Amino acid sequence: MSKQDLLTIAGRDFQSRLLVGTGKYQDMAQTGEAIRASGAEIVTVAIRRTNIGQNADEENLLDVIPPDEFTILPNTAGCYTAADAVRVCRLARELLNGHTLVKLEVLGDEKTLYPDVPATLEAAEQLINDGFEVMVYTSDDPIAAQRLEQMGCVAVMPLASPIGSGLGVQNHYNLMTIIENANVPIIVDAGVGTASDAAVAMELGCDGVLMNTAIAAAKNPVLMASAMRKGIEAGREAFLAGRMPRRRFASASSPLEGTFWQSGS
């Protein structure tokens, strides 16, 4: 693929269109190995309390995925209000020495982990006013996606299906509408289960895919990370190539002229 086909988010250029999370791995070594196998340049992390008085020598995730090598994308996972999400982002900015790129998610309920879109809009506005560059997790609602873009989010990230479900793209047509309307990158965030799901998302014209469980919960996460990298690349190339039109009935690939037998209809 051409080296010129870059993903640009908030003025930063990336070669890889696969964005990965760091949750649910067996250990730090596996996390690091899978992330390197994925080829991802943007890597999400969660922000949580340190364990006071325990494991003082515990390895820090940021030593495994160093911020000078990867673009760290702190998330607001687990936040159910705009205020909590804003609070997490402000701490993340301090943790990462003034880094302003964040993944905003404000969740609606634990069963679906669907975004609370009104609360997401509220948090996005506060964060943008506070100088953050917001990549926002949202539903596959084209109107919500447009509102978030108009507000100034630097990337809009609709779900393919619920977080951690592995159900793949459930609403191709909404994603297509979101993509057609957009002037910022559209990144499918959540729901991908295997490499073909990632390829489908890319073939629809998404600018990238963000995933975590599909890699971490595979039997062999490092191999799945490599598969996802290829799925993303294959899907992107297929999108750029432009697929053939679908037709209901067959169209022979071999010429009809020059046959030397008599049978056939």
Add this chain to the structure above:
Amino acid sequence: MGLQTSNVIIQVNGKAHTLVAGSTIEQLIEQLGMQGQRVAVEHNQDVIPRSEYPHVALKSGDRVEIIRAIGGG
């Protein structure tokens, strides 16, 4: 620490923690053995820049959060 020492009790990551009165965030971080670690600190819900750690004294009842990055999607 001499004769005067009185203690204060603060909340660190939701748990009671005893400190010598007048201790700063810098001293708290040292006491916890977390100097130089990749963490960020919130004091009564205000984010405290690293450069301010020596200048913020902790009072009884203060709530401190010390956070880090962990695995997540």
